Amino acid sequence: MTTDTTLVEQIPDLETxxxxxRARQKNLLFLRNSKAITGxxxxxxxxxxxxxxxxxxxxxxxxxxPDLVQPPSGSHWLGTDHLGRDVLSQLVVGTRSVLVVGFVAxxxxxxxxxxxxxxxxxxxxxxxxxxxxxxxxxxxxPQLPLIIIIAGQLPTAGGLTVALVIAAxxxxxxxxxLRAQTLxxxxxxxxxxxxxxxxxxxxxxxxxxxxxxxxIIAAGFVGTVTFAVLxxxxxxxxxxxxxxxxxxxxxxxxxxNNLALQRGAWWWFVPAGLCIAGxxxxxxxxxxxxxxxxxxRLRSTGMHARSLRRRKIRPRVGFTPVVxxxxxxxx
Amino acid sequence: xxFLTRRLAFYVVTAWAAVTINFLIPRMMPGxxxxxxMGRMQGRIDSSAENSIRVLFGLDxxxxxxxxxxxxxxxxxxxxxxxxxxFFPTPVADIVRQSLPWTVGLVGIATIIxxxxxxxxxxxxxWRRGTWADALLPITTFFSAVPYFWLGLIAITVFSxxxxxxxxxxxYDRGLIPGWSWEFVGSVIYYGFLPALTVVLASVAGxxxxxxxxxxxxxxxxxxxxxxxxxxxxxxxxxxxxxxNAILPQISSFALSLGFIVxxxxxxxxxxxxxxxxxxxxxxxxxxxxxxxxxxFLVITLSVLAANIVADFVYAALDPRTRQxx
Numbered sequence: 001m002t003t004d005t006t007l008v009e010q011i012p013d014l015e016t017x018x019x020x021x022r023a024r025q026k027n028l029l030f031l032r033n034s035k036a037i038t039g040x041x042x043x044x045x046x047x048x049x050x051x052x053x054x055x056x057x058x059x060x061x062x063x064x065x066p067d068l069v070q071p072p073s074g075s076h077w078l079g080t081d082h083l084g085r086d087v088l089s090q091l092v093v094g095t096r097s098v099l100v101v102g103f104v105a106x107x108x109x110x111x112x113x114x115x116x117x118x119x120x121x122x123x124x125x126x127x128x129x130x131x132x133x134x135x136x137x138x139x140x141x142p143q144l145p146l147i148i149i150i151a152g153q154l155p156t157a158g159g160l161t162v163a164l165v166i167a168a169x170x171x172x173x174x175x176x177x178l179r180a181q182t183l184x185x186x187x188x189x190x191x192x193x194x195x196x197x198x199x200x201x202x203x204x205x206x207x208x209x210x211x212x213x214x215x216i217i218a219a220g221f222v223g224t225v226t227f228a229v230l231x232x233x234x235x236x237x238x239x240x241x242x243x244x245x246x247x248x249x250x251x252x253x254x255x256x257n258n259l260a261l262q263r264g265a266w267w268w269f270v271p272a273g274l275c276i277a278g279x280x281x282x283x284x285x286x287x288x289x290x291x292x293x294x295x296x297r298l299r300s301t302g303m304h305a306r307s308l309r310r311r312k313i314r315p316r317v318g319f320t321p322v323v324x325x326x327x328x329x330x331x
Numbered sequence: 332x333x334f335l336t337r338r339l340a341f342y343v344v345t346a347w348a349a350v351t352i353n354f355l356i357p358r359m360m361p362g363x364x365x366x367x368x369m370g371r372m373q374g375r376i377d378s379s380a381e382n383s384i385r386v387l388f389g390l391d392x393x394x395x396x397x398x399x400x401x402x403x404x405x406x407x408x409x410x411x412x413x414x415x416x417x418f419f420p421t422p423v424a425d426i427v428r429q430s431l432p433w434t435v436g437l438v439g440i441a442t443i444i445x446x447x448x449x450x451x452x453x454x455x456x457x458w459r460r461g462t463w464a465d466a467l468l469p470i471t472t473f474f475s476a477v478p479y480f481w482l483g484l485i486a487i488t489v490f491s492x493x494x495x496x497x498x499x500x501x502x503y504d505r506g507l508i509p510g511w512s513w514e515f516v517g518s519v520i521y522y523g524f525l526p527a528l529t530v531v532l533a534s535v536a537g538x539x540x541x542x543x544x545x546x547x548x549x550x551x552x553x554x555x556x557x558x559x560x561x562x563x564x565x566x567x568x569x570x571x572x573x574x575x576n577a578i579l580p581q582i583s584s585f586a587l588s589l590g591f592i593v594x595x596x597x598x599x600x601x602x603x604x605x606x607x608x609x610x611x612x613x614x615x616x617x618x619x620x621x622x623x624x625x626x627x628f629l630v631i632t633l634s635v636l637a638a639n640i641v642a643d644f645v646y647a648a649l650d651p652r653t654r655q656x657x
Contacts, residue, residue, distance in 0.1 A: 136341065137348045139587060142635050144594025145612065146352070149628045152616040153357060173587075230478050234598055237480060240616055252481065256602070261488050261499070273481035280476025288472075291544075 036289025113174030121182025449538025457546025
């Protein structure tokens with residue numbers, strides 16, 4: 001609600017102010033979105049945990065103790081597993097591997113997606129047909145089974161290898177969206193102007209097209225990171241990845257294989273799942289933030305039922321509540 | 332019908348690509364698959380068995396990759412996917428044939444329920460934007476962020492361990508003889524309820540969100556305003572004007588996300604030890620049964636392709652624009 005008003009209120013301000021200020025405020029616009037802020041905050045928390053995790057973990061995650069499958073207590077905040085290892089430490093230490101794999105896979109997949117998508121959209125013709133057919137093939141083939149059989153046959157499937165395998169199978173969605181957007185940009189006036197000015201192709205792509213794709217690239221990146229995190233955790237959970245590196249999926253693997261469910265040892269698998277859900281939600285919220293930043297129609301979702309009623313606005317179809325102050329400003 | 336011909340050609344290419352990927356993966360792996368297998372088994376296989384494994388893999392003949400490829404296709408057309416290591420000497424094709432119907436039944440029914448339910452709810456939420464219905468959104472965000480298998484773990488803890496309402500694993504009562512009796516069918520439904528419920532819970536969020544966003548976008552189109560202005564009843568505008576157009580992207584995203592859903596439900600089968608193809612794949616992976624892995628992947632991919640073709644036909648039937656292009 002507040003987000004919306006401030007957004008509209010900012011506009012006249014922006015138009016009168018100088019250029020550098022405007023650019024800065026535009027960047028801040030994204031940060032004014034409450035969803036994006038929440039998402040970034042949660043992500044920041046996990047990022048800090050990933051960096052300092054091994055130092056702040058109360059125990060060594062592999063340290064065996066005589067307290068087997070103990071419920072949460074003062075000395076073990078999230079209880080212990082079947083070997084008496086501290087579950088909290090496993091989660092804290094495991095954060096790094098989760099984030100690193102997600103990030104590396106996201107960067108690699110986004111890179112492939114941008115190269116393929118922008119090239120396909122920009123060159124057109126046979127090159128476009130071939131590249132988009134390639135992307136569509138990868139889109140239709142179920143990715144998780146593909147990752148499973150590749151990772152299952154690799155002699156050593158370490159963290160980075162898995163990240164690259166995930167990237168190699170998960171780039172297609174981004175490429176498809178980017179291609180569509182590049183196609184629609186290609187014939188815009190400013191691109192034609194750049195071409196008429198005799199700018200070289202690589203400059204048109206880098207300086208004219210790519211900046212206009214930033215939001216889509218960012219959304220694709222966040223989406224791929226989500227997918228990579230889930231894939232890595234799933235692979236660990238079914239026991240394909242080596243178990244010597246801790247991540248949240250490894251915790252779940254031990255829980256599942258040692259009858260945590262039947263023993264009612266909820267502290268063993270519930271926190272790991274909540275961590276995954278927390279990280280996943282953070283990434284989804286960031287993506288919502290980007291979506292609303294790009295598509296203003298979705299933006300007024302910040303309007304809550306109660307605040308609308310207080311303002312005597314009855315929600316109706318096809319009707320985006322216009323904030324009063326904004327109307328005055330515009331007039 | 333140009334649209335459909337184009338799509339069919341695309342699926343033929345995709346199927347070819349899937350088969351070729353399947354053929355190439357074991358051959359592109361660094362090192363020798365047999366040595367890797369021996370290494371993984373860590374001495375559980377006698378080194379004298381190495382040669383027989385080589386024969387089993389078809390690696391003993393001195394043929395080049397192209398000849399192997401042709402041979403691979405020839406065997407594939409005969410429905411021969413090789414022999415499984417774990418269930419030696421059962422052919423992979425037989426194992427897959429037994430497990431596929433279970434997966435198609437479970438995943439198919441659960442996905443259709445999730446799609447219909449999610450689209451309906453999304454329609455309602457998108458239509459009544461700014462009311463209490465928006466409160467559902469954070470909940471759906473949560474469900475779309477957790478992995479399928481974790482929901483499965485929670486469902487087992489709550490419904491079968493704590494409450495004891497449903498069995499935690501298996502797909503029918505082992506005391507029954509499979510057949511078309513009421514007892515057996517009832518048992519299958521009883522055992523399948525929990526996995527299906529979890530699949531629906533996990534995947535419904537995506538459909539709700541997609542449909543809601545499309546409804547929001549569509550409901551500010553001019554034709555919706557015109558329909559309102561003509562004084563048409565709200566229900567008619569919602570179903571006949573807004574929803575009809577909002578549902579088209581849902582169908583195409585159904586086709587696209589099918590691979591993802593199938594991936595998730597395969598893991599679900601592993602959690603519930605449901606005797607579908609996902610569980611078979613799990614067994615194959617945990618026992619390093621390469622031929623079975625390959626067979627599972629191939630069948631999963633081809634099934635997803637088939638479902639995609641169906642979704643395309645539905646799309647063509649619903650959207651006259653695709654037909655007009657011809």
